[in-house]
Amino acid sequence: MDEHPPGARGQSADARGPLGCYRHPGRDTGIRCTRCDRPICTECMVSASVGFQCPDCVRQGSGTGHGPAANQPRTLAGGAVAADPRLVTKILLGLNIALFILVKVKGDSLVNDLLLLGRANFYFGGPPEGVAEGQWYRLVTSMFLHQEVWHIAFNMMGLWWLGGPLEAALGRARYLALYLLSGLAGSALTYWLADPTQGSLGASGAIFGLLGATAVLMRRLNYDMRPVFALLALNLVFTFNPWGGIAWQAHVGGLVAGTVIAIAMVHAPRGRRALVQYGTCALVLAVTVVIVVARTAALT
Incomplete structure (x- = not known):
């Protein structure tokens, strides 16, 4: 049985199957933003202190946690999120x-x-x-x-x-x-x-x-x-x-x-x-x- 990261609420696709990323509708994804629950693809997801968040929630300061570290969006692997991901x-x-x-x-x-x-x-x-x-x-x-x-x-x-x-x-x-x-x-x-x-x-x-x-x-x-x-x-x-x-x-x-x-x-x-x-x-x-x-x- 696969183990989800802590706080991975709502990250798996529901019974209806994979959803399209809210910013890239053509990309199927099983990941959701832990704040707004919108589906996000690997290019859009930002690692937060709890699960992953979408770029909009990060920009709006809706991330969990406090202090400077919480305001620094990170990728899944811990890298800095870049303006041009390619x-x-x-x-x-x-x-x-x-x-x-x-x-x-x-x-x-x-x-x-x-x-x-x-x-x-x-x-x-x-x-x-x-x-x-x-x-x-x-x-x-x-x-x-x-x-x-x-x-x-x-x-x-x-x-x-x-x-x-x-x-x-x-x-x-x-x-x-x-x-x-x-x-x-x-x-x-x-x-x-x-x-x-x-x-x-x-x-x-x-x-x-x-x-x-x-x-x-x-x-x-x-x-x-x-x-x-x-x-x-x-x-x-x-x-x-x-x-x-x-x-x-x-x-x-x-x-x-x-x-x-x-x-x-x-x-x-x-x-x-x-x-x-x-x-x-x-x-x-x-x-x-x-x-x-x-x-x-x-x-x-």
């Missing part, structure tokens, strides 16, 4: 698209300089290149690099659809940490398991991290899990398709890291929230570094 998502979209355009202008030479590569020799007679040669930046730059239109289109659609609600629910700093660590974990697992001469690029590791985090968030809010399970299953089928060409290691690494981080983000006890959340992020980063260092030692 700002980080828009910036990440912009970075990916800008680099894609730059690749089209500069050509494959830029791709060779930035993609994820264990250890290989691109140029006859030249020195070997790759992460094993000290080019650790490739673990990060490859996360924003795309060559094909269909590749960046799929990844950016996933970033927009999944990223916006997650950014609103977690807050900017936590959401950015989730995105970057998921992508980095995907790069590290690819570096560890893939052929060192095989190049890899794309934001798929980070996107799979957002997908895992979405599943955790929907479970936390008691939403219907069937749509996200169907989406996850479809993506895993695509990942392990028999035609190859997909860096499945990045998908799996990002999915595992994103799920673990999201569990810490949305289930951390309020009194130790920061310790659990940032401690988990630090642990994921430490495991990622250990994998990279161990693989580098094996290749050199």
Whole structure:
């Protein structure tokens, strides 16, 4: 039996099924404002000392509690509520698209300089290149690099659809940490398991991290899990398709890291929230570094 947070009066959908958010009627939700009882989606809900409140009640000073802390609206994960809940998502979209355009202008030479590569020799007679040669930046730059239109289109659609609600629910700093660590974990697992001469690029590791985090968030809010399970299953089928060409290691690494981080983000006890959340992020980063260092030692 699922356990609701303290003071979760009226947060579950009634017998008539999910309701539409009062600010976004097209978004089904099972959460209600603890003050006015209106249905609110993840983008609109604000964490209060008791349950969640809608933006209108927060602005009107109707929140429970007293003192300055009660007047500081927080997201589900404890982050600050931003005026633009999709700002980080828009910036990440912009970075990916800008680099894609730059690749089209500069050509494959830029791709060779930035993609994820264990250890290989691109140029006859030249020195070997790759992460094993000290080019650790490739673990990060490859996360924003795309060559094909269909590749960046799929990844950016996933970033927009999944990223916006997650950014609103977690807050900017936590959401950015989730995105970057998921992508980095995907790069590290690819570096560890893939052929060192095989190049890899794309934001798929980070996107799979957002997908895992979405599943955790929907479970936390008691939403219907069937749509996200169907989406996850479809993506895993695509990942392990028999035609190859997909860096499945990045998908799996990002999915595992994103799920673990999201569990810490949305289930951390309020009194130790920061310790659990940032401690988990630090642990994921430490495991990622250990994998990279161990693989580098094996290749050199």
